[in-house]
Amino acid sequence: MDFGFSDEQIALRDQARRVLTARDALGAARRVTEAGLDHDAALWGEIRALGWPAITIPERHGGLGLGPVDLCVVAEELGRSLAPTPFATNLYLAAEALMLDGASEAAARWLPLLAAGEASGTVAIAEGRGELTPEALATRIDGTRIDGVKVAAPDGLAADFALVLARDAAAGGASLALVELGGKGVCRQPEATIDPSRGHAELRFAGAPCTVLGRAGDGWGLWNRLRDRAAVPFAFEAIGGAQACLEAAIGWARERHTFGRPIGSYQAIKHTLADMFVAIELARSNAYYAAWALSVDAPQLTGAAASARIAATDAFWLAARENLQIHGGLGFTHESDCHLFYRRAKLLAVNLGGPRFWRARLAGEIMAGRAELER
Amino acid sequence: MDFQDSASEAEVRADARAWLAANLPDAEARRSMGYGVADEAAALALAKTWQARKADAGWACMHWPAQYGGRGASPIERLIFEEEERRAGAPTGFFEIGLGMAGPTLQAYASEEQKASLLPRMLRGQDVWCQLFSEPAAGSDLAALRMRAVRDGDDWVLTGQKTWTSGAHYADYGIIVARSDPSLPKHRGLTFFFVDMRSPGITTRQIRQITGPADFDDVFFDEVRVADSQRLGAVGAGWQVALTTLMNERLSLGDVARPGYEELVARLRMSEIGGRPALEQADIAARVTDWHVRSRGVAFTRARIITALSRGQEPGPEASILKLASTAMFQEIADFATGLEDQGGVLLAEDRQAGVADFQFAYLFSPSFRVAGGTDQILRNIIAERVLGLPPEPRVDKDVPFNS
Numbered sequence: 001m002d003f004g005f006s007d008e009q010i011a012l013r014d015q016a017r018r019v020l021t022a023r024d025a026l027g028a029a030r031r032v033t034e035a036g037l038d039h040d041a042a043l044w045g046e047i048r049a050l051g052w053p054a055i056t057i058p059e060r061h062g063g064l065g066l067g068p069v070d071l072c073v074v075a076e077e078l079g080r081s082l083a084p085t086p087f088a089t090n091l092y093l094a095a096e097a098l099m100l101d102g103a104s105e106a107a108a109r110w111l112p113l114l115a116a117g118e119a120s121g122t123v124a125i126a127e128g129r130g131e132l133t134p135e136a137l138a139t140r141i142d143g144t145r146i147d148g149v150k151v152a153a154p155d156g157l158a159a160d161f162a163l164v165l166a167r168d169a170a171a172g173g174a175s176l177a178l179v180e181l182g183g184k185g186v187c188r189q190p191e192a193t194i195d196p197s198r199g200h201a202e203l204r205f206a207g208a209p210c211t212v213l214g215r216a217g218d219g220w221g222l223w224n225r226l227r228d229r230a231a232v233p234f235a236f237e238a239i240g241g242a243q244a245c246l247e248a249a250i251g252w253a254r255e256r257h258t259f260g261r262p263i264g265s266y267q268a269i270k271h272t273l274a275d276m277f278v279a280i281e282l283a284r285s286n287a288y289y290a291a292w293a294l295s296v297d298a299p300q301l302t303g304a305a306a307s308a309r310i311a312a313t314d315a316f317w318l319a320a321r322e323n324l325q326i327h328g329g330l331g332f333t334h335e336s337d338c339h340l341f342y343r344r345a346k347l348l349a350v351n352l353g354g355p356r357f358w359r360a361r362l363a364g365e366i367m368a369g370r371a372e373l374e375r
Numbered sequence: 376m377d378f379q380d381s382a383s384e385a386e387v388r389a390d391a392r393a394w395l396a397a398n399l400p401d402a403e404a405r406r407s408m409g410y411g412v413a414d415e416a417a418a419l420a421l422a423k424t425w426q427a428r429k430a431d432a433g434w435a436c437m438h439w440p441a442q443y444g445g446r447g448a449s450p451i452e453r454l455i456f457e458e459e460e461r462r463a464g465a466p467t468g469f470f471e472i473g474l475g476m477a478g479p480t481l482q483a484y485a486s487e488e489q490k491a492s493l494l495p496r497m498l499r500g501q502d503v504w505c506q507l508f509s510e511p512a513a514g515s516d517l518a519a520l521r522m523r524a525v526r527d528g529d530d531w532v533l534t535g536q537k538t539w540t541s542g543a544h545y546a547d548y549g550i551i552v553a554r555s556d557p558s559l560p561k562h563r564g565l566t567f568f569f570v571d572m573r574s575p576g577i578t579t580r581q582i583r584q585i586t587g588p589a590d591f592d593d594v595f596f597d598e599v600r601v602a603d604s605q606r607l608g609a610v611g612a613g614w615q616v617a618l619t620t621l622m623n624e625r626l627s628l629g630d631v632a633r634p635g636y637e638e639l640v641a642r643l644r645m646s647e648i649g650g651r652p653a654l655e656q657a658d659i660a661a662r663v664t665d666w667h668v669r670s671r672g673v674a675f676t677r678a679r680i681i682t683a684l685s686r687g688q689e690p691g692p693e694a695s696i697l698k699l700a701s702t703a704m705f706q707e708i709a710d711f712a713t714g715l716e717d718q719g720g721v722l723l724a725e726d727r728q729a730g731v732a733d734f735q736f737a738y739l740f741s742p743s744f745r746v747a748g749g750t751d752q753i754l755r756n757i758i759a760e761r762v763l764g765l766p767p768e769p770r771v772d773k774d775v776p777f778n779s
């Protein structure tokens with residue numbers, strides 16, 4: 001057992017933190033939020049120059065071929081700084097989906113472009129408010145054409161292609177299909193979301209050409225496997241965000257005085273901060289295990305990913321709301337950073353399916369005896 | 376990042392598993408040596424036999440140096456054996472305070488001669504040790520203790536009262552903090568000793584707990600003579616020595632109490648409620664997934680600590696969260712599991728070890744874990760002040776002479 005980051009990973013983390021601080025990623029998140037942008041082009045350029053988009057993409061597709069743990073190291077730092085770039089959508093979702101079906105033509109075409117940061121992809125799953133089920137899916141594939149409306153596609157405005165979950169009558173189920181967004185039959189527009197530091201778009205398809213990824217009819221299964229995998233780096237993003245909230249709250253609790261004492265000397269504040277710390281550390285430990293499970297494709301991956309997801313998004317929610325609370329009236333202003341984290345906490349809690357979905361998924365694993373720690 | 380055993384760790388695990396399978400007392404015997412059984416003396420005798428058997432085979436305190444009976448094992452090897460013990464349902468108890476707290480304190484402060492004579496006996500279970508820290512007016516505020524230690528030639532004379540001392544009525548030795556100079560501020564006038572519990576002037580009185588039995592005691596010291604050679608650390612340095620003991624208490628990565636999450640799931644997987652599998656019901660699943668995530672969080676945090684130790688690092692601040700996170704969960708699970716039994720949930724059993732009312736006993740027992748060894752509130756204060764660096768509470772009594 002060696003349950004921690006390696007020296008190289010710690011060096012990567014330190015580099016990531018330095019760069020994101022030097023480039024003021026948090027300031028960029030504020031600018032994107034205020035200007036109604038899709039992402040911060042300068043920061044994204046910097047990240048591409050550093051080669052991060054290539055981290056997990058195999059060498060034969062022009063990537064660095066590093067492991068998921070390396071990706072998680074970077075994810076935590078991106079989450080801590082709220083970096084407003086399409087990195088997560090490209091790597092945790094689009095590239096990951098193509099890698100799940102690594103032999104495909106689509107993988108050979110798009111993975112090198114993703115690795116070089118020359119193209120962007122998105123996934124388009126949700127169709128409205130409420131939990132999506134296979135039965136409720138309204139977007140349809142008819143042979144090589146797709147019709148329907150998807151909402152809240154992350155980075156959907158900038159993306160060159162989308163992986164779209166749709167009903168596939170011929171295959172007798174749902175399929176995940178690749179659609180090029182620059183082509184005809186596609187219409188997209190930006191959507192207002194709770195976290196404007198990240199761009200989201202509505203995608204309308206009217207007979208747009210599409211290619212099915214993986215086995216036709218297995219789209220729902222593919223999406224579930226994909227979100228298990230994506231949940232792990234997203235959990236690290238949430239932990240990074242939660243840690244930033246904890247540090248901001250500690251800083252303010254030491255500085256702000258009321259009744260002649262720093263507010264951090266009152267137990268109501270102290271114990272809240274201690275609870276945040278405990279929640280974050282428990283989440284971090286769960287996330288380590290999920291990163292390991294992902295790196296070896298352990299049979300416990302689904303349960304491990306769900307645990308990491310639940311622990312991390314709950315910890316971020318706790319840390320984001322209490323950070324704002326500890327900042328008092330200031331915390332409610334647009335000028336403070338509290339709301340940027342408060343917004344991101346919600347985005348990361350619902351982006352791959354809401355808390356109910358993940359709890360049900362974990363309960364299923366527990367019931368089936370697949371979440372055991374047997375060694 | 377590797378959660379799996381290395382080849383050599385897998386070997387230790389296989390050895391441990393095989394040895395436990397061949398040597399573990401049968402279920403009946405294990406029950407009779409558990410905490411809280413009617414015949415405590417018989418239980419202690421059985422537990423001593425088991426501890427000696429472990430020691431003979433080199434499994435007892437395997438992380439201790441060989442000259443004291445251990446085998447200098449790594450933190451990971453120790454964790455592996457403890458995991459296997461837990462998995463096999465091996466008995467624990469009686470020796471934890473000695474091995475987990477008194478032992479490390481002696482290793483840090485006792486003379487070579489004392490270590491050579493006391494530690495091997497402690498490790499084999501020949502001597503049982505207790506911890507004489509708390510007093511009626513000093514629990515969380517340990518440095519407020521009043522037990523007097525007065526120098527008299529080569530001896531010290533101890534007078535006063537300790538309380539909540541687990542196992543004092545059967546312990547052979549105790550570690551104790553006493554006030555040697557009341558004219559100094561409270562943390563500075565303390566001195567640390569070990570005492571023979573059969574010394575003239577010591578009387579113990581068992582205190583009955585809410586669970587029924589009386590595992591802990593009031594301990595009265597009436598001019599008890601303790602040789603100066605039994606002092607651990609300098610005169611007046613008792614607070615620093617006590618901190619060593621308490622640090623080991625929080626580090627002794629010991630068991631998460633049972634029955635807990637694993638037992639709850641084992642039960643729910645077999646249960647139907649209202650004609651449907653229990654775990655399929657949303658309200659139950661919501662609670663269970665919450666405890667799953669937390670109990671795994673505790674287990675994996677322990678793995679992080681062990682990894683840090685085996686890399687030769689100090690464990691990071693994450694070590695401070697284990698007790699706080701696990702004891703609250705123990706209580707919540709006991710409450711939930713008994714509640715699921717509906718009106719029958721009120722039923723206790725004659726024999727605590729019979730296994731039919733485990734969660735009911737856990738319900739009664741669980742509050743103690745949130746109090747003993749640092750209350751929830753004190754642990755939050757420690758995390759906030761020592762780990763997160765928040766300003767301390769105003770302390771009106773800190774820098775004034777204790778007797779002012």
Ligand SMILES: Cc1cc2nc3c(=O)[nH]c(=O)nc-3n(C[C@H](O)[C@H](O)[C@H](O)COP(=O)(O)OP(=O)(O)OC[C@H]3O[C@@H](n4cnc5c(N)ncnc54)[C@H](O)[C@@H]3O)c2cc1C
Nearest residue numbers: 506507508509513514515539540541743746747748750752
């Ligand atoms: C089963 C059991 C076994 C024990 N075994 C031993 C033993 O072997 N040896 C030994 O020495 N002791 C032992 N103890 C004693 C234990 O260490 C003390 O009970 C514990 O430290 C709390 O002290 P107290 O009981 O005096 O409570 P108090 O310190 O009086 O606390 C009462 C309440 O006030 C809260 N409180 C106190 N100070 C603060 C503060 N600064 N901020 C916020 N809240 C505060 C506490 O959290 C608690 O809720 C045992 C206790 C139990 C229950």
